[in-house]
Amino acid sequence: MKTVLNKPTLLLIPVPIAIVSVGCETLGDNLIAISWIGVAASEPPQIAIGVRRNNRFSYKHLIENGEFGVNIPIEDIVSAAASTGRLHGDKVDKWVEAGFTRMKAVEISVPLVAECPINMECVVRHRLELGSHDLFIGEVVASHAEDSILKDGVIDIDNIAPLVYLPSTGKYFGLKRPEVFSH
Numbered sequence: 001m002k003t004v005l006n007k008p009t010l011l012l013i014p015v016p017i018a019i020v021s022v023g024c025e026t027l028g029d030n031l032i033a034i035s036w037i038g039v040a041a042s043e044p045p046q047i048a049i050g051v052r053r054n055n056r057f058s059y060k061h062l063i064e065n066g067e068f069g070v071n072i073p074i075e076d077i078v079s080a081a082a083s084t085g086r087l088h089g090d091k092v093d094k095w096v097e098a099g100f101t102r103m104k105a106v107e108i109s110v111p112l113v114a115e116c117p118i119n120m121e122c123v124v125r126h127r128l129e130l131g132s133h134d135l136f137i138g139e140v141v142a143s144h145a146e147d148s149i150l151k152d153g154v155i156d157i158d159n160i161a162p163l164v165y166l167p168s169t170g171k172y173f174g175l176k177r178p179e180v181f182s183h
Contacts, residue, residue: 014164014173019084019100020049021069022061023110029102031094031113032058033085035165036133037070045140047122050133057089062136066124067108070138071116075161075174080115082172107141117146117160 015035023029036050047070051059062068073081080098087094095102102111105121112119122138149160161176 010167013168014166017073017081017163017165017172018049019071019073019081019113019116020058021071021110021112022058022065023067024061024065026064027057027061029095029111030058030061030089031084031098031100032056032089033081035167040137045143046125046137047120047140048135048137050130050135052133053129054132059134062124065109067110068122068124068136068138069105069108069110069112070120070122070140071113072118073113073116073163075163075176077115078163078172078174081163105142112144117149118155119144 016037018034018037020032020034020037021029022032032051034049034051038048040046040048049068049070051062053059080100083098084094087097094100099115101114103114103119105112105119108121108123110121112121120140121142121144123141124136125139126135126137128135128137145155149155151159157175161174163172164175165172
């Protein structure tokens, strides 16, 4: 037997988690934890991110600059990654609070998170206004991966411990160690 829930809701679980880096001339740079993220196209490679438009500091960066970095966190930095979604970038420097190091990108003006073993540089190609969020589709113009997670030039899942997120609970889980991480 199944229960019909009172209202339609998103039941995609778990979802990936990424730290999206943004920046622009007038506002500086910022970080935001994003779980509304996914592959939009493989050729050319494109990533879609959903960003709430109401009073979101990072949203303003995306509108002004049109570039973003996708940084994939791992189990070892879960607390720092979670802080980028909990703190407000217009009030604190999330880079400092999380203890992250800015890494210079090669194709975009936005810094990347050095502590994340995977980074992708993206240029916004499309923006769709949806309900609570706008969907930004960014073309991946450069990709970076730590040598330690590569095997024969591709990512070896045995050498990386990515995180996933369960939105209804606000909890993070490790894919390598499937325990709950508190933040």
